[in-house]
Amino acid sequence: MKLKDIGEFGFIDRVKTLCQITKKGIIKAIGDDCAVYKGGGEDKAILFTTDMLVENVHFLLDRITPFELGYKTLAVNLSDIAAMGGKPLNAFLSIAVPERITVKFLDELYAGIMSLGRRYHVNVLGGDTTGSKNDLVLNIALTGEAKESSLLYRGGAQAGDKIYVNGYLGESAAGLEVLIKDVDLDETVKKYLVKTHLLPEVYIAEGAFLAETGDVTSCIDVSDGISSDLGHICRESGCGALLYEKDLPVSDELKVFAETTKKKPLDIILSGGEDYKLLFTVRNNKSDALEKIFQNKFGRPLFCLGEIMTGKDIFLRNRGGEERPIKASGWDHF
């Protein structure tokens, strides 16, 4: 049996079973954006996340600069800390380096990591450097901290909660297509889309704010497309969801891209990966107030794109009012 037969998430379930040890102090093991365990001190939790980026799977070296690659490797890890409402602390970089990689390349890669790291006072405290016969492989392990009582998990959403995202979706997937295919688009639009793919924003302050409100019932970062990531929230929370097509946040740039490539923005949004926005749920009676405070605090809107339902399936209501079930169609690594 190959991994593709059970899929990435089937495999993760399997790992959960293989790795069971009951141990004091572990709050959350495998199955959320970060692992969580008790830190020293009242209400203090330690967060831990790690992400591996593999050449020719996650990036093509002729389509990304070393600076961008460094930035992105840290960004995807920071995004996991943001999704728990935590504050990042220390990073550790393991890197397998093929012979063709130059010292200049690595200098720029570290500059990319540190340009983002400095912004969040995250230092690279260590790691491992080794050779590689084929691909360049990067792994960042990142620690963080948070108040245990205000942590955001994937589980916790309840029927009636509103579903929000803090920015446009689908742009990173469009940017990836612009990067690897010859798409005939205005240069400004191209640059914008490619930038969302290569240098994704990170929402540490936003995640910490959402955690502090006490009204956010679940949260995840959108790394595999919302059909897949909302699926995680539903599965962990034991609920279903209804999305409104009319409310999905589509940027003007994505509209232009979709017209040019004859795709539907809807399809790009549901299954496009690597947006790294925060997807979260809010108690129904608190959502209006939270929208306003968020807009005031961060100068950007939240987008309400649906609501949590009983059941376990995700439905989409189209502009005509018809509802159809949607399946997780995001990125699976196998």
Add this chain to the structure above:
Amino acid sequence: MKLKDIGEFGFIDRVKTLCQITKKGIIKAIGDDCAVYKGGGEDKAILFTTDMLVENVHFLLDRITPFELGYKTLAVNLSDIAAMGGKPLNAFLSIAVPERITVKFLDELYAGIMSLGRRYHVNVLGGDTTGSKNDLVLNIALTGEAKESSLLYRGGAQAGDKIYVNGYLGESAAGLEVLIKDVDLDETVKKYLVKTHLLPEVYIAEGAFLAETGDVTSCIDVSDGISSDLGHICRESGCGALLYEKDLPVSDELKVFAETTKKKPLDIILSGGEDYKLLFTVRNNKSDALEKIFQNKFGRPLFCLGEIMTGKDIFLRNRGGEERPIKASGWDHF
């Protein structure tokens, strides 16, 4: 400029410069077996280490079972915690999996990790699973804890200190050669040597004991051969060393291997990698007592193989009493 031009340790020095952020609570960043930062609570330090194993660089899949590979990936990380005198806590496995790898392979890999993990109450709390176009790549990040006041560092050795190792050297390098070449040896000897290479012992209790004595001035685990690893101790401590050839611990099995392959045990010991024994220095006037207590407590001897000197070079005194400088000749990944 390629990495091989500046070498693994030249590169690590470069990374130290690239990644400087002054930050409260960081006790030791890049440059020891683990990074160390202040934990919650009086005299509590958090340890962090990470090691990446790459197919065709660190292992050949037709020469190692998935169980052994899992065991070894955790063992090399545990050994870094042992060398600081710490207690391991939680592990995180990132794995890049080519299509040819089966689910059964991964089940056995996790079984290997957990067989060792259970012994030290180390759980795999999370990680990342992704695809790979070419090589299987494994990265374990491991946390640990220790009393800050009794941590063992590479720096700290002083002229006059005795140099010790807690077991035979060179066997792992011999085991690797048996694995990949056709060496005509007794099957029992072969098995023994191969086992030291594939399933190295880990010395958590020994490291913790050495840290508690207060008489151990520096420590490192032997991963790149003692000429290289003692070099790290000398460099970090600002001292030199004198090794006595007659006192280097050579097992009977290594003698047989050396005779058969027409090699000198000395050369294998100085530059052979992956022994994962603890190499440490002890205050001269405390060394006899420590040897006795260690033997009583662990039922195995310590081997005193030299002493720390002023200066910065490492010399070897041969059986005839002549001294010659030796250079670091261990494993460099580039």
